[in-house]
Amino acid sequence: MAPRSVPEPVLIRGTGLLGTSIGLGLRSAGADTYLSDPSPSAQAVAVDIGAGRPFPGDITASSAASAAVEAGSTDGTTTGAETAPVPGVVVVAAPPDVAGQVVIDSLVRFPGAVVLDIASVKGAIRREVDAAVVGGHLTPAQAARYVGTHPMAGRERSGPVAARGALFTAAPWVVCAKEETSPEAVSVAEEIARVLGATVHRMTAEDHDASVALISHLPQIAASLVSSRLQETPAQSLALSGNGLRDTTRIAASDPQLWVQILAANAPDILEILYGVREDLDRLIATMEEPTAPGARLDIAQLIAEGNAGHARIPGKHGAPPQAFAVVTVIVDDTPGQISAVLQDVGEAGVNVEDLRMDHSAGHEVGMLEISVLPGRKQDLTDALTAQGWKVV
Ligand SMILES: NC(=O)c1ccc[n+]([C@@H]2O[C@H](COP(=O)([O-])OP(=O)(O)OC[C@H]3O[C@@H](n4cnc5c(N)ncnc54)[C@H](O)[C@@H]3O)[C@@H](O)[C@H]2O)c1
Numbered sequence: 001m002a003p004r005s006v007p008e009p010v011l012i013r014g015t016g017l018l019g020t021s022i023g024l025g026l027r028s029a030g031a032d033t034y035l036s037d038p039s040p041s042a043q044a045v046a047v048d049i050g051a052g053r054p055f056p057g058d059i060t061a062s063s064a065a066s067a068a069v070e071a072g073s074t075d076g077t078t079t080g081a082e083t084a085p086v087p088g089v090v091v092v093a094a095p096p097d098v099a100g101q102v103v104i105d106s107l108v109r110f111p112g113a114v115v116l117d118i119a120s121v122k123g124a125i126r127r128e129v130d131a132a133v134v135g136g137h138l139t140p141a142q143a144a145r146y147v148g149t150h151p152m153a154g155r156e157r158s159g160p161v162a163a164r165g166a167l168f169t170a171a172p173w174v175v176c177a178k179e180e181t182s183p184e185a186v187s188v189a190e191e192i193a194r195v196l197g198a199t200v201h202r203m204t205a206e207d208h209d210a211s212v213a214l215i216s217h218l219p220q221i222a223a224s225l226v227s228s229r230l231q232e233t234p235a236q237s238l239a240l241s242g243n244g245l246r247d248t249t250r251i252a253a254s255d256p257q258l259w260v261q262i263l264a265a266n267a268p269d270i271l272e273i274l275y276g277v278r279e280d281l282d283r284l285i286a287t288m289e290e291p292t293a294p295g296a297r298l299d300i301a302q303l304i305a306e307g308n309a310g311h312a313r314i315p316g317k318h319g320a321p322p323q324a325f326a327v328v329t330v331i332v333d334d335t336p337g338q339i340s341a342v343l344q345d346v347g348e349a350g351v352n353v354e355d356l357r358m359d360h361s362a363g364h365e366v367g368m369l370e371i372s373v374l375p376g377r378k379q380d381l382t383d384a385l386t387a388q389g390w391k392v393v
């Protein structure tokens with residue numbers, strides 16, 4: 001059964017982490033999805049995972065591999081003889097540096113379809129589409145079917161194997177329409193975001209790019225800079241790693257290929273922020289060079305306090321104001337079935353899990369399951385789990 005106001009079928013161009021996650025989410029909402037990727041293996045994995053059917057015919061780069069698929073000589077799922085369906089929506093989930101071209105190609109190739117992209121930087125693609133109109137490659141009516149969007153959810157891994165249908169649940173999803181954008185295209189883009197469980201935020205491409213420079217691109221740079229210090233670190237130092245390091249470096253594992261495109265496409269906005277960071281860093285270095293000088297400790301305290309103030313402004317779950325959840329930490333054996341057994345008991349105690357994370361301490365065969373709950377429920381949960389024989393710390 002099709003979700004309300006998402007015209008089917010939905011064609012997803014680019015079946016990596018994001019495209020496959022969108023396919024999985026839409027499929028579980030009952031939508032009919034087709035998949036296309038110039039990498040035959042990325043497309044085949046996405047199909048196998050259940051994100052949709054292969055789109056018949058070759059709409060990717062005219063590579064030998066895709067020609068072979070058209071001739072029906074690979075896995076047999078696609079043949080040149082099959083009639084290509086007419087998509088109602090095209091979701092472009094290709095890397096940022098080709099997303100603009102794939103958007104333009106989709107607007108021309110599929111005359112009735114709403115076309116949206118989900119690339120991490122919006123201004124550059126908007127400018128490519130506008131330039132195609134000025135250059136006569138697109139009509140204004142074709143360009144009006146395009147909506148730039150950006151789900152603020154992802155992972156530090158790429159490719160379809162890392163995909164999750166629930167990736168977008170409760171995440172912000174930015175929709176960047178222009179005055180000329182057709183209202184139908186905007187409502188289709190917003191409905192897709194909602195069907196996938198996200199919360200829609202409307203803004204201009206310029207405001208979006210300035211925002212993500214700070215809330216997404218700076219954190220990536222910071223994680224990479226911190227982690228790059230670890231390259232020559234002796235193993236005995238790394239063995240002491242705790243949550244401080246893990247919390248600040250998870251996204252340092254991200255794909256360099258993707259991030260070189262994101263950072264290059266948003267360089268002016270990122271630079272503004274980096275200048276500010278450089279000032280703070282210079283101030284800290286000067287202070288640390290003479291840590292006992294009068295005022296030095298106050299300077300350090302101020303820097304940490306400024307961090308406290310900024311951190312306190314990060315919104316909480318579902319975009320709500322930050323809320324301090326209480327954490328109940330349970331020690332579990334590092335064996336299959338332990339986490340589900342704890343969660344079963346949490347459910348039976350009638351306590352809602354607001355957040356969940358698992359930590360392993362180096363060299364120990366146990367894990368620490370951190371269950372975030374509303375502060376008023378902490379004691380109830382601690383008592384209930386202790387009564388069930390769990391070790392709560
Ligand atoms: N990774 C994240 O956390 C994240 C979050 C939000 C948005 N995005 C955006 O989503 C898009 C995809 O990122 P990803 O993380 O899924 O990357 P990915 O590397 O996992 O997947 C990209 C896929 O696009 C395919 N591709 C390459 N050229 C193509 C073309 N011309 N036409 C169609 N497909 C093509 C690749 O073969 C690959 O399978 C990017 O624009 C990225 O900025 C990423």
Ligand SMILES: O=C(O)C(=O)C[C@]1(C(=O)O)C=C[C@@H](O)C=C1
Pocket residue numbers: 119120151152153154155156157215216217251
């Ligand atoms: O959490 C992650 O691993 C992400 O990659 C998420 C994240 C982000 O910065 O929030 C990264 C880049 C995307 O454009 C959108 C989302």
